[in-house]
Amino acid sequence: MDQNAINNLREALAHSPDNIPLRLHLAQSLAQLFQYQEAEQEFKAVLRLSPQHKDAKFGLAKAYFHQEKYGVTIVVIEELLHLDPDAENYKLLLCRAYLRNDNKAEAQQAFQELVRANPTLRDEELDQAFRNFHFDASADADDGIDEDALRSSRPGINFKHVGGMDRVKDEISLKIIKPLEHKELYAAYGKKIGGGILMYGPPGCGKTHLARATAGEINAEFISVGISDILDMWIGSSEKNLHQLFEQARAKAPCVLFFDEVDALGASRSDMRQSAGRQLINQFLSELDGVDANNDGLLVIGATNAPWHMDPAFRRPGRFDRILFVEPPDQKGREAILQIMLAGKPLGKVDLSSVAKKTEGFSGADLQAVIDRCIEDKLKASFSTGIPDPIATKDLLKAAKVHKATTREWFNTARNYALYANESGLYDDILSYLKVKK
Ligand SMILES: Nc1ncnc2c1ncn2[C@@H]1O[C@H](COP(=O)(O)OP(=O)(O)O)[C@@H](O)[C@H]1O
Ligand SMILES: [Mg+2]
CATH class of the missing domain: 1.10.8.60 (Helicase, Ruva Protein; domain 3)
Structure with missing residues (x-):
């Protein structure tokens, strides 16, 4: 299959535009050539002619998935599962989409169902994601998901599994790993241990991966708090949940407590300042400060694609006082x-x-x-x-x-903040990456 064949198919379709098998063939061929956007159009065209066409729907779901449109992928797959509730390939894609979309609980549940139906199922991405909570397919089939177990794990990866990122690794080592290994030395020099690291940069450049590997590197527990957890707390304006989370992490020390998309928590937008969300921010800051608790062995790492949305209060000493730019790999x-x-x-x-x-x-x-x-x-x-x-x-x-780098768009936004809102040189690293003279 090549571009020539595509052109021939298109020509044939010009003569019989309502030929479903022919259009489906075109759509699938486009997908094979990684032209997912065009494939999406053709699958949709098939579905206009035949709305319940399963192959076309599944093709459309895959085309969405490969364009990283995970939300709509999930919608289409759910429709498909109404038509065919037991199809393993549908469920597998659904599970992956949940995972990529950060719907961890749903992903976990879908994965459990898959493995229960087919205990020999192997899928590398999913195995890796769920490696730390393998379960016996026969036991406790009706048990709900243990929220704690879901969140907390001991990652099976360490710095060796992270390519490049040497500067960020060094900083993490100095700020997080060394203090844990040489407590007395730090004490002798009166150097305070604590505070967190905030990583920012374009998506997909290894922030989450490195946070996980950091926990693995020191054999610590890893608790990941995703955007949906944070939003749940917003909705419930539940400082209590946040406090419990920190308590859970303290109980498991040494523990890396990782806040992904932490800007959602500390949004500096003034509308949130007024709202109940302010209380959540204050709670978070006082947990970080360890006012009423001992944060020994608690390592807080945050990641964000949008550091400019974060409240400056987060950057004070003892909080996220190391801010690291995670650039695309050289x-x-x-x-x-x-x-x-x-x-x-x-x-x-x-x-x-x-x-x-x-x-x-x-x-x-x-x-x-x-x-x-x-x-x-x-x-x-x-x-x-x-x-x-x-x-x-x-x-x-x-x-x-055929793949387009996905980092460029981020730099379009980042450049503006770095040029026009670069208080105290916060974004100098972005400027030097972009080779912009200050
Ligand atoms: N430096 C790296 N070494 C190995 N894998 C990486 C690296 N950077 C990214 N990846 C892989 O790319 C994917 C996306 O990385 P992720 O950490 O989720 O990015 P971010 O959190 O910055 O958006 C992950 O599956 C991860 O395995
Ligand atoms: Mg991430």
Whole structure:
């Protein structure tokens, strides 16, 4: 299948626009060529002709998924599951979409159902996500999800699983790991331990991944608080929940308490200042300050794509007093990331440095997408022989060519804040990354 074949299909369709199998074939071919946006249009066209067409719906869901439109992916899959409640491939995609969309509880539940129905099910992404709470498929089938167990885990990854990011790793090591290992030394010099690290930068560049790896590095418990948890607290304006969360983390020390998209909590927008949400912010700050509690062994890491929305009160000493820019990986970093992501896959002779060279501006998530595409292709090619055909440099380059780096858009916004709202040089790192003279 190539662009030529696509053109022929389009021509055929010009003559019989209502030919469903033909249009479906076009849609699927476009998806095969990673042209998901066009594929989406064609799947929709099929569905206009035949609204309950399962293959077209599933194709549409996959096209959405690959464009990272996880919300609509979920909607379409749920419709499909009404038509066919037991289809494993539907549920698998649903579970992935939940996971990518940060609906962790739903993802977990969907995964449990999948494994219960098919105990031999293996899916790398999901296995990895849920590795830390494996369960016996036969036992406690009716038990609800244990919220605590869901949140808290001991990550099976450490700094070795994080490519590049050397500067950020060093800072974390100095601020978080060393104090834990050398408490007495810090005490001897009267240096206070505590405070948190805030990572910011474009999406997909490893903030969450590194936070997890930090916990793994020191064999600490990891508690991740996502946007939906935070929003729940907003809605309930529930300082109590937040307090309980910190207490849970203190009880498990050493523990990394990770707030993803923490800007949702500390929004500086004045409307929130007035609202009940202000109480939540104050609660968070006093938990960080450890006023009524001992924060020993509690390591707080925050991540945000939008640091400019955060209340400046968060940046005071003892709070998020180290603010680190997590930039897209440089060439060496990309090579290291590719190496990590390809470990254990059937590889031929692969020149990773040339792939790294051709992927300027790609985030870790972009590189993952390239590899996913490449592997999907390889899988298809291997079906006829039944033998895995090793991945070669050209396969990766081909997949990289059709993928657009997702970090650029973020820099368009960031540049403005860095140029016009750069109080006390907070965003100097962005300017130097963009090579803008101050
Ligand atoms: N430096 C890296 N090394 C290895 N994997 C990475 C790296 N950066 C990103 N990834 C991978 O890319 C994906 C997205 O990264 P993530 O940490 O969620 O980004 P962020 O939190 O910055 O949006 C993750 O699946 C992660 O495994
Ligand atoms: Mg993240």
